[in-house]
Amino acid sequence: MKLGILGCGNVGAALVQLLDDQREVIATRTGMRLEVTRVAVRNLSRERPVELAPEVITRDAAEVVSDPDVDVVVEVIGGIEPARELIRTALSHGKPVVTANKELLANVGAELFDAADAAGVDLLFEAAVGGGIPIIRPLRESLAGDRITRVLGIVNGTTNFILTRMTEEGVGYAEALAEAQSLGYAERDPTADVEGFDAGAKAAILASIAFGSKVVAGDVYHEGISGISAADIDFASRLGYVVKLLAIAEQVEGDDGPEIAVRVHPAMVPNTHPLAGVRDSFNAVFVQGAAVGDLMLYGRGAGGAPTASAVLGDVIDAAANLRKGSHASIGHLGKAVIRPIDEVRTAFYLNLDVVDRPGVLRAVAEVFERHAVSIRSMEQEGLGEGARIIFITHVAREADVQATLHDLRGLDVVGRVGSVLRVIGDDLPSA
Numbered sequence: 001m002k003l004g005i006l007g008c009g010n011v012g013a014a015l016v017q018l019l020d021d022q023r024e025v026i027a028t029r030t031g032m033r034l035e036v037t038r039v040a041v042r043n044l045s046r047e048r049p050v051e052l053a054p055e056v057i058t059r060d061a062a063e064v065v066s067d068p069d070v071d072v073v074v075e076v077i078g079g080i081e082p083a084r085e086l087i088r089t090a091l092s093h094g095k096p097v098v099t100a101n102k103e104l105l106a107n108v109g110a111e112l113f114d115a116a117d118a119a120g121v122d123l124l125f126e127a128a129v130g131g132g133i134p135i136i137r138p139l140r141e142s143l144a145g146d147r148i149t150r151v152l153g154i155v156n157g158t159t160n161f162i163l164t165r166m167t168e169e170g171v172g173y174a175e176a177l178a179e180a181q182s183l184g185y186a187e188r189d190p191t192a193d194v195e196g197f198d199a200g201a202k203a204a205i206l207a208s209i210a211f212g213s214k215v216v217a218g219d220v221y222h223e224g225i226s227g228i229s230a231a232d233i234d235f236a237s238r239l240g241y242v243v244k245l246l247a248i249a250e251q252v253e254g255d256d257g258p259e260i261a262v263r264v265h266p267a268m269v270p271n272t273h274p275l276a277g278v279r280d281s282f283n284a285v286f287v288q289g290a291a292v293g294d295l296m297l298y299g300r301g302a303g304g305a306p307t308a309s310a311v312l313g314d315v316i317d318a319a320a321n322l323r324k325g326s327h328a329s330i331g332h333l334g335k336a337v338i339r340p341i342d343e344v345r346t347a348f349y350l351n352l353d354v355v356d357r358p359g360v361l362r363a364v365a366e367v368f369e370r371h372a373v374s375i376r377s378m379e380q381e382g383l384g385e386g387a388r389i390i391f392i393t394h395v396a397r398e399a400d401v402q403a404t405l406h407d408l409r410g411l412d413v414v415g416r417v418g419s420v421l422r423v424i425g426d427d428l429p430s431a
Contacts (some may be wrong), residue, residue: 001319004038004070004095006061006086007077008048011100011127012039014304015074015311016050022312032319038064040077065090072318074311075099084108091119096318096327098311100127106201106217109208113330122327124314129202130155132306133299134313135285139209140330146289148210152248152424155202157281157302158186158193159225159245163266164279166233167242173228185281195224196264199247206285207249207262213336215249215262221341223265232419235351235390239379241268242276246424254337261339267424268349342399347376347423349392352408353416356387360413364389367411371404372396386415392423 003019005012019034027033039052040061058064065073065086073090075083075097083104087097097116099105105112105128116123126136130153139148154160158180165176177194180186192198200220207215225245236243246269249262269276274296278284283301288294300306321327354360368375374394381388393401401420409417 001032001071001322002035002037002069003072003074003315004040004064004067005036005074005076006040006064006083007075008039008041008050008052008057009076010304011076011307011311012074013048013050014308015076016052018305018308018312020050026316030316030320032316032323034315034319038067038070040064061086062089065095066093070095071322072315073097074315075101076311077101078103080104080107084112087112087123088115091115091121091123094119094121096122096124096322098122098124098314098318100125100307100311102128102198102201102205103217106204109205109216110214110333113333116327117329120327122318122321123330124318124328125205126314127307127310129205130283130285130297131157131299131301131303132309133283133285133297133301134310135206135297136209138295138297139206139287140328143287143289143292146291148251148287148289150248150250150288151206151210151285152246152275153206153285154244154275154278154283155206155247155285155301156193156199156245157283157300158190159199160278160283161185161281162194163225163228163233163243163245166228166230167237168279170230170234172230173226194226196222196245199245199264203247203249203262203264206247207260207336208333209330210249210287211251211258211260211336212331212333213260214333215260215336215338219260219262219336219338221263221265225266227419228266229419232421235419236268236349236421239268239349239390239392240271241349241423242271243267243421244269244275244278246275248424252339254339257337259337259339261344263341263344265422267422270425273425342397342402344398345395346398347393347395347425348401349390349419349421349423350405351388351390351418352414353383353386353388353418355413355415356382356385357413360387361389363411363413364408367404367407368393370407371400373400373404388418
């Protein structure tokens, strides 16, 4: 089976090396010899960690996907265009495609899945979510007979590294981000990671596969971690929680049928929850099913070698299916009814700086009561002439909590409404 690879950066080069290392093992196990015959790159003169013969490398990606000597196409260039058109062309030529392109799939995945089905070939994308963690195939195949109720996880290694350093070393956000950049975990412009866009794209893909509905990146509510302070981390620790950036997709019953709530935001996770122990740049995805119960898959969510491992697994599947004249179908993705963030229900953590005088707690409690937000626990500490009050609420509707915060800011006894974080736990119901 002859492979055409679009892109030879971090993942592409690691894939070429892994193929070279594993070629004989793969041949023994599968009866197939996988050979890289074409590689499209942007810069022919750039030095690469793998050796490629001059006749293999080209700048013309379109030539690779239409080459009759290429059996399977691997797309690792990223972005929406020209990746979309190249994949569509490959599929129309009857070539299976393996991609690691989360941005593409989170925006136009349904279109490409339909094109693959129409062509009768594979479009596989295990590496698009969670790097080397196998999560797409379990959702699509192993759990296909179960009713998945919730998928939540840590799916961005950059933000998890930053939050780990803030938690374990007590450093501030800026210092932790600078360390992540110096180690190569964060880009010079880290916006996509720290503001939740990267995790949001992955959340859309997970929701689409878990619930069989067309969920796109624009459906995902997202907040990042740039507003998280060392004080927030400290408060969470004292209360028995750790702060993580979570991607959460839930299927819940609405007034007119099932709805999907999908969001990315920092959350306080109980120290007893399996996700609380996921450190540094590692990722983990926690799946809850009606029959299977709780599952968690954990591993390296980024990096050339782990991602290449997931890509190669898909390549072997695609090549084997092509040889047999079959393909793996995502199936029909129905129209998603997205639950607005205002209607999502969860618990909240918040803190207020207030004046220290009689009647303050009563005034604050009246605001909570007015908006039907029940207080689960409260802690108070002195701040010179004032005080700080820390609340964790029972599960409440987002809109009611936001209305509560608005009115609290208008109280003359409240000097500042500090951080507000959602609280996720084993004992809390879904949205």
